Each structure stands twice: as C-alpha cells, then as structure tokens.
Amino acid sequence: GWRHGHGPRPLTFTSVPPNRADAITVPDGYAQRVVIRWGDPVLPGAPAFDVHNQTVASQERQFGYNNDFVAVLPLDGHKEHCRSALLVANHEYTNEELIFPGFTGHDALTVEQLKIAISAHGLSIVEIERIGHSGAWRLVTHGRRPYNRRISALTTKFAVTGPAAGTASLKTAADPTGRKVIGTLNNCAGGVTPWGTILSGEENYNQYFVGADGAPAEAKESLARYGFATTTRYPSGSRKWDRADARFDLAVNPNEANRFGWIVEIDPTDPDSTPRKHTALGRFKHEAATIEIAKDGRAVAYMGDDERFDYLYKFVSHKKYRPGQRKHNLTLLESGDLFVAKLSYSSPESEIDGTGTLPSDGAFNGGGVWLPLVKDGVSKVPGMTVEQVLVHTRLAADKIGPTKMDRPEDVQPSPVTGRVYVALTNNTARAPGAKASADEANPRNNNKHGHILELIETHNDAAALTFTWSIPIVCGDPADPKTYFAGFDKTKVSPISCPDNLAFDPSGNLWISTDGNALRTPEGLSLNDGIFATPLSGPEAGHVKQFLSVPYGAEACGPVVTEDGRSVFVAVQHPGEIAGATVENPASRWPDGDFARPAVAVAWRPDGRPAGV
Ligand code: FEO
Ligand code: CA
Ligand code: CA
Numbered sequence: 001g002w003r004h005g006h007g008p009r010p011l012t013f014t015s016v017p018p019n020r021a022d023a024i025t026v027p028d029g030y031a032q033r034v035v036i037r038w039g040d041p042v043l044p045g046a047p048a049f050d051v052h053n054q055t056v057a058s059q060e061r062q063f064g065y066n067n068d069f070v071a072v073l074p075l076d077g078h079k080e081h082c083r084s085a086l087l088v089a090n091h092e093y094t095n096e097e098l099i100f101p102g103f104t105g106h107d108a109l110t111v112e113q114l115k116i117a118i119s120a121h122g123l124s125i126v127e128i129e130r131i132g133h134s135g136a137w138r139l140v141t142h143g144r145r146p147y148n149r150r151i152s153a154l155t156t157k158f159a160v161t162g163p164a165a166g167t168a169s170l171k172t173a174a175d176p177t178g179r180k181v182i183g184t185l186n187n188c189a190g191g192v193t194p195w196g197t198i199l200s201g202e203e204n205y206n207q208y209f210v211g212a213d214g215a216p217a218e219a220k221e222s223l224a225r226y227g228f229a230t231t232t233r234y235p236s237g238s239r240k241w242d243r244a245d246a247r248f249d250l251a252v253n254p255n256e257a258n259r260f261g262w263i264v265e266i267d268p269t270d271p272d273s274t275p276r277k278h279t280a281l282g283r284f285k286h287e288a289a290t291i292e293i294a295k296d297g298r299a300v301a302y303m304g305d306d307e308r309f310d311y312l313y314k315f316v317s318h319k320k321y322r323p324g325q326r327k328h329n330l331t332l333l334e335s336g337d338l339f340v341a342k343l344s345y346s347s348p349e350s351e352i353d354g355t356g357t358l359p360s361d362g363a364f365n366g367g368g369v370w371l372p373l374v375k376d377g378v379s380k381v382p383g384m385t386v387e388q389v390l391v392h393t394r395l396a397a398d399k400i401g402p403t404k405m406d407r408p409e410d411v412q413p414s415p416v417t418g419r420v421y422v423a424l425t426n427n428t429a430r431a432p433g434a435k436a437s438a439d440e441a442n443p444r445n446n447n448k449h450g451h452i453l454e455l456i457e458t459h460n461d462a463a464a465l466t467f468t469w470s471i472p473i474v475c476g477d478p479a480d481p482k483t484y485f486a487g488f489d490k491t492k493v494s495p496i497s498c499p500d501n502l503a504f505d506p507s508g509n510l511w512i513s514t515d516g517n518a519l520r521t522p523e524g525l526s527l528n529d530g531i532f533a534t535p536l537s538g539p540e541a542g543h544v545k546q547f548l549s550v551p552y553g554a555e556a557c558g559p560v561v562t563e564d565g566r567s568v569f570v571a572v573q574h575p576g577e578i579a580g581a582t583v584e585n586p587a588s589r590w591p592d593g594d595f596a597r598p599a600v601a602v603a604w605r606p607d608g609r610p611a612g613v
C-alpha cells in the first residue's frame with residue numbers, strides 16, 4: 001500500500017458532487033467571483049469589449065482568449081495578506097466559432113478576424129487587488145498599472161537563447177539571424193521561477209501551420225513526428241492563418257515550425273523586457289516547466305511532452321542559482337544539460353494485466369534513470385549534433401529508449417517534501433500491439449481517466465541522475481475496483497478523470513485540475529471538469545475531494561492556491577466548447593448570461609479562513 005504517516009491537516013470542505021451546471025460550483029461556505037474575462041482591459045486605454053465590434057487594435061489591449069496557466073505574484077512585498085498582486089495568464093488557443101458572431105467556417109473569416117485570433121493568443125499580465133480583507137480579488141481598472149502587458153502572438157518580439165539560437169534551422173527569410181521570433185503559440189501550463197519570472201510551454205503549435213507536404217524532404221521526418229500534416233496540404237481543419245501571414249505556410253517558410261515548441265521565460269516585473277525562448281530546454285510539445293533548486297544550487301526544470309506515448313524530461317542548469325542576484329538568475333536557463341526519463345519496474349511484467357490490477361507487491365512502483373540527451377555541451381545522441389537534439393528533441397529521445405508515458409502534463413515538485421508529481425492525463429491508444437501496451441508505470445490499456453505518478457529523486461536531490469517512483473492515484477470512478485487512491489477508503493473519494501494541472505497549497509496538499517472528464521452520468525451525459533485536492537501523506541493520503549466544478553463545456557485550468565491559503569484561482573478555459581455551439585447559439589452562457597467568455601475566477605471563504613483546511 002501507499003504511505004501513511006504524519007501529514008498536513010485534512011481538507012475539511014464538503015466535496016462538490018459531479019454535475020453539469022453552467023456555473024462555477026463551490027462547496028457550502030465558499031464564494032466565487034470572476035476576476036478577468038476575455039476582452040477585459042489589460043492596457044490603459046483598452047476599449048470596452050464589444051463582441052460585435054472586435055478589432056486587432058482592441059484585442060491587442062484586451063485580455064486574450066482561453067486562459068490556461070495562471071500565476072499570482074504578490075506586488076506589495078507581503079507574501080501573506082498582500083493587497084496587490086500581478087495575475088499572469090496564458091492564452092492557449094482560440095475558438096473562432098465562439099468569438100465571431102455569424103461564424104460560418106475559417107475560410108470565411110476576414111484577414112482582420114484571423115489577426116484578431118492570432119492576437120488573442122499569448123499571455124496577459126494584469127494588476128489585481130484584494131477586496132477588503134477577504135480572499136476575494138478584482139481586476140484593477142484605474143491608474144497607471146505600470147506592469148500590465150499583453151504579450152501577443154501577432155506582435156510581441158521574442159529573443160532566442162541557448163545552443164540552437166542563431167543556427168541554420170531557426171533562420172527564415174524574415175529573420176536571417178535565427179534569434180528573433182514574433183509571438184508565442186499555444187501556451188498551455190507554466191511555472192513561476194524562484195527568481196520571480198514566468199515560464200510558459202508552447203504546446204500544440206503544429207495546428208497553426210499548413211503546407212508541410214511542400215517543405216523540403218529533409219524536414220519531413222521531424223515535421224511528421226511533431227504532428228504537422230505532411231500529407232495533406234492546407235488541411236480542411238486548419239485555421240487558415242497562412243492567409244494572414246505567409247510564415248504559417250511551411251511550403252514557403254519551413255523553418256518557421258522550428259521557432260515554436262520552446263519554453264519561454266517572461267519577466268513580469270519589467271514590462272519593457274524582451275521575452276525569451278530557451279533552446280537549451282529542448283523543443284517538443286511543452287506542457288510547462290517547473291523549477292526546483294538542486295542541492296548544489298543548480299536550477300532544475302521538470303517538463304512533460306503532452307502527447308500520447310511521449311516523454312518526461314528535465315533540464316539541469318550549468319550555473320547555480322544565487323538568491324537575490326536577479327540578473328545572474330535570469331541567465332540560468334540559457335545553458336545546461338537535458339535529460340529524458342527511463343523508468344524501470346519492481347514487479348514482473350506478467351503481473352501487469354493492463355486493467356489496473358495491483359501487482360502482488362501491492363504497488364505500481366519502481367526505479368528510473370535520467371538519460372542524457374545533451375551533457376556538458378556535448379550531444380549524447382548518436383548521429384545528432386547538439387543543435388539537432390535541441391530542435392528535434394523528440395527524434396533524439398526516440399533513439400535512446402525513454403519510457404513512453406500516458407500524456408505527461410504538469411510536473412510539480414512539492415514545496416514541502418521535494419517529491420515530484422506528474423499528471424498523466426490519459427491515453428486511450430495504449431494497447432497490446434500499439435506503440436506501447438500497459439507497463440507498471442502506465443498500468444492501464446485504453447487509459448481513459450489517467451493517473452498521477454510520484455517521483456523521488458535519489459537523496460531527494462533534483463539534480464540526481466536516478467530516482468524511484470510510485471503511483472499514488474489511478475483516476476476514475478472510485479466505484480471501479482481498478483482505481484486506486486493511495487489505499488484510502490474509496491467510498492469517501494470524489495470521482496476524478498483526466499488530471500492535467502497540479503499545484504500545492506502551503507501545507508503540502510496536492511491540488512489537481514482536470515481536462516476532459518471522461519466520466520458520465522448514468523444517462524451517458526458528460527460531466528463538468530473541476531478542481532480537486534488531496535493530502536499526499538498521513539491518514540488522509542489519497543482522500544481526493546472535488547473542490548469546485550467549472551461551467552458546462554469548460555476545462556479547469558490553473559489552479560493557484562495563494563501563499564496565505566485564502567484564495568483559489570481557477571482559469572475557466574473554453575466554456576461552452578460543444579460541437580455546433582456559436583456566439584448566437586451558445587452551449588454555455590457563463591459568466592454573463594449571454595454568450596460564453598473564458599475567464600479567470602477566484603474562490604474563497606467569506607469567514608476568512610484558509611481554503612480547504
Ligand atoms: Fe494544453 Fe497538455 O494541455
Ligand atoms: Ca510493484
Ligand atoms: Ca494542460
């Protein structure tokens with residue numbers, strides 16, 4: 001069984017039951033409100049949002065679409081009970097059918113509309129303020145707001161750092177230096193560094209490009225491995241961004257593909273700073289990066305490549321973190337070693353039956369090694385240069401045999417124990433005879449509901465080259481005997497499906513948001529996504545409880561539990577994203593009762609106590 005010792009206080013709230021409400025549902029005794037919505041002002045002078053009169057100029061000054069990662073950074077020097085903070089949000093992608101009234105297909109969008117969609121990608125940084133002495137927050141809409149910033153896929157300039165910067169595969173006609181990229185795309189989750197910057201992962205950027213079948217023959221293996229449609233030019237489902245900007249046509253600009261797929265770093269306290277794309281951390285479908293400082297001071301970034309059968313990575317900086325030396329710390333992610341995880345198993349293969357049955361030792365667990373891809377500036381992959389390993393990291397990893405995982409999403413070290421948690425969302429393609437069938441670390445074929453993996457670095461040192469692992473949570477309906485909740489009484493556990501984003505509260509409870517709840521009502525209807533919390537040790541370990549649910553058709557992102565524990569932020573992404581829904585005929589009318597608007601909300605306890613405990 002799983003660990004039961006001393007641990008954080010139990011979570012006292014009453015679980016929110018699974019539901020299909022077009023609302024944020026919080027436990028009794030809690031309240032919630034919207035903090036910022038798509039179209040709300042970011043830069044001073046932003047026009048009031050008008051869904052019928054959108055322009056590029058307005059979107060460039062307004063909150064973008066489909067908020068995903070959220071960070072809340074205290075502004076007034078108090079980690080606890082601060083009154084003022086910066087809220088940073090990723091804008092992962094757009095739903096043109098829910099953005100433009102009268103939408104009849106991407107072919108019919110005007111170039112201005114295409115550019116509005118491009119501009120609605122990126123990030124926003126806004127000032128927020130506490131309401132009274134409560135755990136509630138609101139957007140600041142007055143005053144100078146010097147840190148407020150829109151980082152847009154349409155106009156914001158990024159600098160490229162690291163060994164692949166300036167190399168041939170990053171050069172284009174528009175940027176012969178290979179060091180300057182316009183925009184960031186499909187920013188999914190992220191992290192806050194110990195030196196106060198924001199990291200953000202460029203994930204499914206392949207979807208914005210067309211024409212890969214017209215790219216040079218030598219580019220096609222990589223384009224195919226990253227999911228670019230190399231056989232169907234101008235695929236029918238494409239976003240048609242090539243009509244707005246030829247750089248999205250790979251037949252004309254094949255290297256433009258290589259300029260996305262990075263971890264980007266943004267300094268939210270310097271609105272004039274140039275955001276950077278760090279090639280030393282490799283190029284894949286980056287979910288996120290989270291930093292832990294190794295025992296010797298090096299910065300370690302944990303990273304998932306969110307695709308079925310893809311890998312778990314980590315980067316270890318060459319230089320050491322120096323507390324308080326911001327200028328130095330801003331260079332940490334520019335050079336270092338890159339590794340990919342290979343897991344080993346404690347139980348015989350014959351005991352892994354692919355359904356989730358625990359093996360005879362009572363645990364899905366084992367050891368593992370971090371296989372080097374690049375070390376001390378040298379490629380460790382036969383036949384590939386450092387530049388090739390960093391730009392075509394998936395192809396490089398394929399050559400050295402890491403473990404094919406069930407969609408590694410957020411990877412989050414516990415600030416209390418240093419143990420590292422990996423959300424493995426799902427993998428319905430895992431099967432005998434497929435790319436991989438069930439193994440001890442991905443123990444279910446047709447894994448619809450996902451699981452959570454715990455990784456303990458040797459000597460609890462983030463820079464270690466070996467580790468042990470176990471699976472504390474195998475998600476699904478707790479009535480399903482093939483689910484597992486750290487051995488906790490399953491009659492008390494909330495159903496949970498498709499873990500995506502992870503966070504910790506100050507006492508070390510794990511908070512989990514879900515994406516794509518595959519559980520259904522008895523009538524077969526879909527259930528809303530939500531945010532869940534569970535202790536990881538002590539007698540309540542594995543007692544997963546649903547803290548909130550998001551509106552119909554939405555995905556729950558974030559979450560953030562503030563350092564005083566009193567506020568839980570949730571990004572409500574793509575409310576009403578249901579086939580056939582439009583602005584005029586919405587599947588969700590959240591939050592304003594008319595049409596759906598992605599928004600970041602906050603939940604708190606009006607009695608002033610910390611959330612959860
Ligand atoms: Fe954008 Fe991996 O979710
Ligand atoms: Ca075992
Ligand atoms: Ca995600």
Ligand code: CA
Nearest residue numbers: 500515555557
């Ligand atoms: Ca997500």
